[in-house]
Each structure stands twice: as structure tokens, then as C-alpha cells.
Amino acid sequence: xxxxxxxxxxxxxxxxxxxxxxxxxxxxxxxxxxxxxxxxxxxxxxxxxxxxxxxxxxxxxxxxxxxxxxxxxxxxxxxxxxxxxxxxxxxxxxxxxxxxxxxxxxxxxxxxxxxxxxxxxxxxxxxxxxxx
Numbered sequence: 001x002x003x004x005x006x007x008x009x010x011x012x013x014x015x016x017x018x019x020x021x022x023x024x025x026x027x028x029x030x031x032x033x034x035x036x037x038x039x040x041x042x043x044x045x046x047x048x049x050x051x052x053x054x055x056x057x058x059x060x061x062x063x064x065x066x067x068x069x070x071x072x073x074x075x076x077x078x079x080x081x082x083x084x085x086x087x088x089x090x091x092x093x094x095x096x097x098x099x100x101x102x103x104x105x106x107x108x109x110x111x112x113x114x115x116x117x118x119x120x121x122x123x124x125x126x127x128x129x130x131x132x
Contacts, residue, residue, distance in 0.1 A: 010056035015046040028117040043067025062091035077106040084132030
């Protein structure tokens with residue numbers, strides 16, 4: 001089921017150290033009609049992808065080895081070329097301090113695991129219709 005407000009051709013980067021979570025996110029995106037998805041298993045690999053190819057939306061885990069979601073977000077927001085890419089932080093923890101830290105770094109939105117495809121769709125619609 002596609003949502004007519006979503007650009008089905010948008011290129012989405014899914015970043016999570018859990019292969020299961022990457023698969024869940026990819027399946028949810030596919031269920032929304034979004035099939036142009038690339039994945040990375042940590043912030044280092046994700047940063048290389050962002051620099052190499054056009055990305056329209058980032059869904060990134062918060063806690064990852066090598067480079068955390070916050071560190072990756074800081075790199076994206078700190079670069080003029082990428083700072084306007086919508087960035088949704090995906091986390092298993094809804095601790096206020098984690099949310100506030102990500103907000104200060106410029107996260108577009110936050111989603112707490114577990115989530116439904118409908119919740120994810122609403123978050124994506126919200127960040128993809130707002131301006132930088």
C-alpha cells in the first residue's frame with residue numbers, strides 16, 4: 001500500500017548494527033511502496049554511503065559500535081552538503097536525555113522500538129514535508 005504523499009523513488013539509508021532490525025525496517029518501507037533502500041551496519045559505513053551517493057532520508061539506530069547514531073547525526077548536520085537530509089533516530093530507549101541530545105544535534109524525528117509500519121509512515125511523512 002503506497003501513500004500518495006510519499007515519493008516512492010526516494011533513496012533511503014537504513015543504519016543499524018542489527019541485521020534483524022535492518023530487515024524489519026526494509027520490510028516496513030517496502031510495505032509503504034518504498035523500495036529504493038540502502039543499508040549500513042554502523043555509522044562509519046553509513047557516512048561513507050552518504051558521501052558517495054544521493055540519500056533523501058536517513059533512518060539510524062541510536063546505539064551502534066564504531067560510530068553511534070548521535071555521532072553520525074553530528075557528521076551529517078555538520079556538513080553543508082548533507083545537513084538538510086531528513087534524519088529519523090530509531091532507538092530502543094526513550095530516555096529523555098538521549099532524545100534531548102539528538103534534538104540538540106538536529107534530529108528530524110525520533111521513533112522508539114518496537115514500532116508499527118503506520119507509526120513509521122507518519123514519521124517519514126512528517127520529516128519529508130518539512131523544510132530544512
